[in-house]
Amino acid sequence: MKIAFVNIGGSMFTFHNGIAALSAYIKHHSEHEVALIDMIGHPRPLKFQHQVEIIQPDVIAFTAMTIYWPNVRALATRAKQMSSAKTIVGGYHPTFAPEECISHPAMDVICRGEGEEALLAFLNALERGEDYTRIPNLWVKKDGNLYKNDIRPLIANMDELPFWDRDLFNYGSWYDAMPTSLSDLDRPERTVTLAASRGCYYDCTYCSNEPLKAMYGGKTFVRTRSVDHIIKEMKMLKARYNPDLFEFQEELFVAHLDWLEEFADKYKREIGLPFNISYREELARTKNMELLAKAGCNSIAFGVECGSEEYRKKYLTRRMSNRKIEEAFDRTHELGMKALSFNIIGMPFETYDLIQETIQLNRRLQADYLQWFIYQPYPGTILYNICKENDLLLPGYTSSYISLRPGIKLTHITREEFQQCMEDFMALQREQQGYDWLDIAAQSNETLVNVRxxxxxxxxxxxxxxxxxxxxxxxxxxxxxxxxxxxxxxxxxxxxxxxxxxxxxx
Ligand code: SF4
Structure with missing residues (x-):
């Protein structure tokens, strides 16, 4: 079988770690051929068609977060017009809006939840001419029937997974020419990304991890690679790509003290490069932070999200106090690391005063990097359902994270007040870091121009x-x-x- 992954990604990210993980798994466990159709930054149907004609895949595999679903639909339709390949889509959107995805006429199969085992089973069954309608995680349309299968258990042992397939993306030929995230425009160019774990312990209402955890029953949702497994990969990456810095891509870096102690010791000795992580303020306890600093952590990204304790607790299920957030930032700075602050505005029922509280909290935090986004409702999340129940949803889906349009109907703030809040936030960004939201948007896209x-x-x-x-x-x-x-x-x-x-x- 020949499978072609379509990397839509958006306008910012060329390397897609989900596709890299799936590709590695398929190559490791089978002889199936894997190809990439890279549509980053230029999602033209003609280019897609040309690639499909060259590759001649048996299966065309898409991955879709909600914002990419409109593009996936369009390209899958084009695929069906010109090819007999089966189409399959996985990712957050088909996981939480399965009926919408499988009912699209150009989609044969959707994959819900973790994709490695299900996709491999699908390819194997296709190759052998076997029944593929009963594979856990897959919803399949065949001969006018729809087969909805249950979710299989998560892969428990992360060390059994092969390292991400970077060759598929020609990694290293371009990675030093563009940022892999917007988190730190001043960081060294040669940044290599990886992940130490999957899953998250928390229940933020706007995040897809909460319903994903609920779908899997919670208990085994967070899984961590062994320190030795990570160090082995990092040694290989260091030798191959000569990075200046590593960045861990998971939303929440590991919190276990035993693990951190072992990691700090071995990482410092055997790798010795700065690295970036994302963390929760509650986890920024003295011992954890000392170990991260000892290992050589360069920066920690924190989700601040909203400055009102009451709103955070009531609508976002984030129960930390403002004092806890300030302590986390102070501790990060005291230990010589950078603290990054990420925020959301334009959330349900948010008022002018609430957004101003967020701005004021950020003024006190003195983050090394400050960014804010406008809230977008994602199917499956608790906050999406609150929006739906209160008739706050707008038609369609947003097509970009980089947007200054409200993602929902704003009921407790006028357009003028909202505009004023955005300008105030940008003024604080310029004051604290010398550039603002618009500069970051421009920089991230202009960097693409330099893609080699x-x-x-x-x-x-x-x-x-x-x-x-x-x-x-x-x-x-x-x-x-x-x-x-x-x-x-x-x-x-x-x-x-x-x-x-x-x-x-x-
Ligand atoms: S801590 Fe981060 S990853 Fe975890 S649920 Fe909240 S937003 Fe999602």
Whole structure:
């Protein structure tokens, strides 16, 4: 069997760790051929069609978070028009909106939950001409019937999983040319990403981890690789890619003290490079933080989300106090690490005063990097259901994280007040770090222009796409915005493909 993964990803991330994990698993356990159709930054149907014609896959596999589902639908439709390949989609959106995904005429199969074992079983069954309608995790349309199978148990032993397949992405030929996240624009370019664990202990109402944990019954949801397994991979990555820094991609880095002690000791001795993690404020206890600092941790990303203790507790199920958050940031700084603050505005029933509380809390935190996003409701989450019950949902799905449009109907704040809050947040960003939301959006997309493998034509496509997005989201031509905001232009001086600076109109 030949399977082609389609990497839609969006406009920012070229390496997709979910696809890399699935590809590694399939290659490790079978002789199936694996290919990649890379649609990052330029999701043109013609390019997709061309790739399908070259690869001639038996299976075309998509992965869809909610924001990518519209693109997946469009490409799957194109696939069905020109190929007899089976189409399958996995990821958060089919997991939590399965009826919507499987009912799309261009989709043959959806995969709910963890995909490695289910996808391999599907490919094996197809190759052998066996029945593939009874494979756990899969919903299958066949001969006019729909087969809805149960969820299989999670993979318990993370050490049994092969290392991510980076070769599929030609990793290393481009990774030092673009950031893998927006978390730290000042960090070294040669950043290699990996994960030490899967799952999360917490129940934030806006996050897809909460319903995922509930779907699996909770107990075994968090699984951690052994320290030796991680160190072995990092040694290989260090030798192969010569990074300046590692970044752990899981939403919540490991908290067990025994594990951290072993990791701090072995990592410092055998790897010795700075690394970034994400953490919860409650876990920033003295001992944990000392061990992270000892290991060489460079930065810790914290979700602050909202400045009101009452709102956080009532609507987000985040019960930590503001004092706890401030202590976490102080401790991080005292131990010589950077603290990053991520926030959400535009949540259900949020008022002007509540958002101002978030801004004020961030003023006190003095984060080394401050970012905020506008709330988007994702199917399956508790907060999505609250939005639905209160008629706050807007039609369709947002197509980008980088948007200045409210993701729901705002009922307790006027558009003018909301605009004022965004401007206040950006003013704080400029005050604390010298650049703001718009600079970050521009920087992340402009970096794509430097992607080495892109042809000149593709680079123009990327720029055009970004210009359109900017116009749509901000209601103003991007170059016009730069003309009116010369300070912003100075902060984003990346050369364009023609050698002109980005602040020059084209
Ligand atoms: S701590 Fe982070 S990963 Fe865990 S549920 Fe909350 S938002 Fe999701």
């Amino acid at each position: 493998y892109a042809t000149e034509e593709e680079r123009y496509d990327i720029m055009d796409l970004y210009n359109q997005t900017f116009q749509r989201d901000h209601g103003i031509n991007r170059w016009e915005w730069f003309r009116r905001n010369p300070e912003g232009a100075e902060k984003t001086p990346s050369p364009s493909p023609t050698g002109r600076t980005s602040s020059e109109p084209r």
